[in-house]
Amino acid sequence: MLKVIARLASRAGLVFMAVVPSCTKDERADHGSPPPPIVEAHKGGACAKGGAEVGDPVSSAFFARSLAGYCLDPAGETRTYGENAKLDMDAVCTTAFDGECAVYMQFGLKRLVALRYVSGEGGAGTVEVYLSRFADESGALGMYTKRVVADGDPAEPSTPKPLDAGGAGALGTGRAYLWKGSYVAELQYNNEEETPESLAASSATILSAIAGDIGSRLPAGRGMPAAAESLPKENRIPNGMQFYPRDAPNLGSTSAAVGFYREGPKRYRMVSVLRDGTAAARDTMRTVREHSGWLPVPGLGDEGCIATMPSKSEYVFVRQGARVVGVGDEDLAVAKGQPLTKDEKLALLKRWLSAPAMSQAPRP
Numbered sequence: 001m002l003k004v005i006a007r008l009a010s011r012a013g014l015v016f017m018a019v020v021p022s023c024t025k026d027e028r029a030d031h032g033s034p035p036p037p038i039v040e041a042h043k044g045g046a047c048a049k050g051g052a053e054v055g056d057p058v059s060s061a062f063f064a065r066s067l068a069g070y071c072l073d074p075a076g077e078t079r080t081y082g083e084n085a086k087l088d089m090d091a092v093c094t095t096a097f098d099g100e101c102a103v104y105m106q107f108g109l110k111r112l113v114a115l116r117y118v119s120g121e122g123g124a125g126t127v128e129v130y131l132s133r134f135a136d137e138s139g140a141l142g143m144y145t146k147r148v149v150a151d152g153d154p155a156e157p158s159t160p161k162p163l164d165a166g167g168a169g170a171l172g173t174g175r176a177y178l179w180k181g182s183y184v185a186e187l188q189y190n191n192e193e194e195t196p197e198s199l200a201a202s203s204a205t206i207l208s209a210i211a212g213d214i215g216s217r218l219p220a221g222r223g224m225p226a227a228a229e230s231l232p233k234e235n236r237i238p239n240g241m242q243f244y245p246r247d248a249p250n251l252g253s254t255s256a257a258v259g260f261y262r263e264g265p266k267r268y269r270m271v272s273v274l275r276d277g278t279a280a281a282r283d284t285m286r287t288v289r290e291h292s293g294w295l296p297v298p299g300l301g302d303e304g305c306i307a308t309m310p311s312k313s314e315y316v317f318v319r320q321g322a323r324v325v326g327v328g329d330e331d332l333a334v335a336k337g338q339p340l341t342k343d344e345k346l347a348l349l350k351r352w353l354s355a356p357a358m359s360q361a362p363r364p
Contacts, residue, residue, distance in 0.1 A: 045120070045122075046071065046073075046074060046118050046119070046120050046122075047066050047069075047070070047071035047074075047118075047119075047120025048120070049074070050065050050066055050071065051065040051066040051071025051072040051073075051074065051117075051120075052065070052071070052072040052073060052074045052076060053065065053072070054072065054078055054115065055077060055078035056078045056080050056085075056113055058080070058084050058085075058111075058113075059080075059113045059131060061217060062113075062131065062214055062217045062218055063115065063129070063213075063214065063217075064213050066120070067209055067210065067213055068205070068206055068209035068210070069119060069120055069121055069206075070117040070118060070119055070120060070125070070127065070206055070209075070210070071117060071118065071120055072115060072116070072117060072118075073115070073116040073117065073118045073126075074118075076115065076116045076118075077115075078113065078114070078115045079096075079112075079113070079114040079115070080111070080112065080113050080114075081096055081111065081112040082109070082110050082111035082112055082133075083110050083111045084111070085111060085112075085113075089105075089109075092104070092109070092112060096112060096114070103143075103146075104132065104143070107134055107139040107140070107142050107143040107146075107245065108134045108135035108136065108139035108245075109132055109133075109134055109139075109143075110133050110134060110135055111132070111133040112130065112131070112132050112133075113129075113130070113131045114128070114129065114130050114131075115129055116128055116129065117129065117206075117210060123191065123193055124190070124191050124192050124193045125189070125190075125191045125194075125202065125206070126189070126190050126191070127187055127188065127189050127190075127206060127207065127210055128187070128188045128190070129185065129186075129187050129210065129214070130185070130186045130187075131183060131184075131185045131186075131214070132183065132184045132185075132186070133182055133183050134182050134183075134184070135182070136182055136245075137181055137182055137221045137222055137223070137224070137225065138225050138243070138245035138255060139182070139245050140179055140181065140182045140183060140184050141168075141179055141224060141225065141228065141243045141245070142243045142244060142245040143179075143184050144168060144177060144178075144179035144184045145179075145241055145242045145243045146242070147170075147177050147184070147186065148160055148170040148177055148239050149239065149240075149241075149242055149260075152331075153260070153332060154237045154238065154239050154240040154241075154260050155237050155240075155260070155262060155267075158172065158173075159172070159239065160172035160175065160176070160177060160239065161238060161239070162238045162239055163176060163177075163178075163208060163211060163212075164212070165178045165208070165211040165212045165214070165215035166178070166180060166212060166214075166215025166216045166218070167179050167180030167181075167215050167218065167220075168180070169211055169212075169215065170239050171204060171207060171208060171211075173196075173199070173200045173203065174188065174189045174190070174199060174200070174203045174207075175187065175188050175189070175203075175207070176207040176208070176210075176211045177211075178211050178214060178215050178218075180215055180218045180219075180220065180221065181218060181219050181220055181221020181222070182221055183218050183219075183221075185211065185214050185215075185218075187207050187210060187211055189202075189203035189206060189207055191203075225243070225245075225255065225257070225274075226274050227243075227255060227256060227257045227272045227273055227274040228241060228243050228257035228272065230257075230272050230274070230323075230358060231257050231259040231270060231272050232259065232261075232270060232352055232355070235261045235262060235263045236259050236260065236261050237260045237261065237262050240259060240260035240261065241257060241258065241259050241260070242257070242258045242260075243255075243256075243257050243258075244256050244257075244258075248273070250287075250288075250291070250309055250310070251271075251273060251284055251287055251288070251324075252283065252284055252287035254273055254275060254280070254284055255273070255274075256271055256272065256273045257271070257272045257273075258270070258271050258272075259271075259272070260330070261330075265338070266333070266338065266340060266344075267329075267330035267332060267333040267338070268327060268328065268329060268330050268333070268340050268345075268348070269313075269327070269328050269329070269330055270325070270326070270327050270348070270352070271315070271317075271324075271325060271326040271327075271328070272323075272325055273323065273324040273325070274322060274323055275322045275323075275324070276322065277322050278321055278322055280322070281319050281321065281322045281323065281324050282303075282319065284319070284324045285303055285305065285317065285319050285324060288305060288307055288315075288317050288324075288326075289305055289307065291307040291308060291309055291310075292307070292308050293307065293308045294306065294307035294308075295307075297316060297318070297346075300316075300318045300346070300349070301318035301319055301320040301353065302318075302319050302320055302321065303318070303319045304316065304317065304318040304319070305317055306342065309328070311331045311334070312334055313328050313329040313330070313331055313334050313339070314328060314329055314339065314342075314345075315327065315328030315329075315345075316328070316342065316345040316346060316349060318349055318353065320353060320358075323358070325349065325352060325353065326349075327340075327345040327348045327349050327352075328345065
């Protein structure tokens, strides 16, 4: 049953967006088909005894036995992989992710727990829960944003919408995601007996309840990395962020946060990088200057430049100490002939750099 997570990932638009350009249509993974339905309806009274116990002492405190009319499947099992688990990480690659092992490992997966909730009122409603723990908050946030942003555009209608779940949360039709600290929870609702309209409504109710409960139980961690936290919130599209914990495309071997913005009819992206020191930030600027048609922009921070990325989107970057920030065109806007002017990008950058939060000592 764990192989369903691969199909779940495909539905969420599993692609890496480039920091400045997004992938072409041919390069993107499609949403794929939904996971197979649970064909056997659960009998009424499945939760009469309070549901199953979590078969994993490491994560048992993170899951309620029952809530909102659902309970842990009395006929199911708790499957664990990785550190202090029943199965090792090799089993993740051979039995759990069905080809996606490298994606999770890239973000630093350390442990996976998988279990199922079932309806206590009979019927075929089930919720598959996959809780991944990563080496740090950066890797977990990277995996979460990769899951949530579909096809590189958070404004796309099928992209999951924000969910209040005790951490960063997102809710789509039949699916939900949660990031908190070094954990990412992925939830998938299945019910073959419901119409699409009924499924959308019932899944929203139970997924919100389970995700919120898990979010209230997970440890908080240190919060978002400073590069992500410093992205301006004004005009950012809901859930409009992609975080790269390392090797951010077009920026070299650094981590970066990319924000997606909409202001009236205008679309643009903002890029935030925080290096360990000034020398490393200069290296990032050197990488930017490797792109075609770059030109210096005098009087902007410690150093500034304008460059055109492979997607044909034009960006203005500025270094200020150990920070490198940039504003550029949304690829979709470029395709429609609606890029920002250079002056508009400069105005956005100057407003961002003058914000009080940018002068505070950040955590890399």
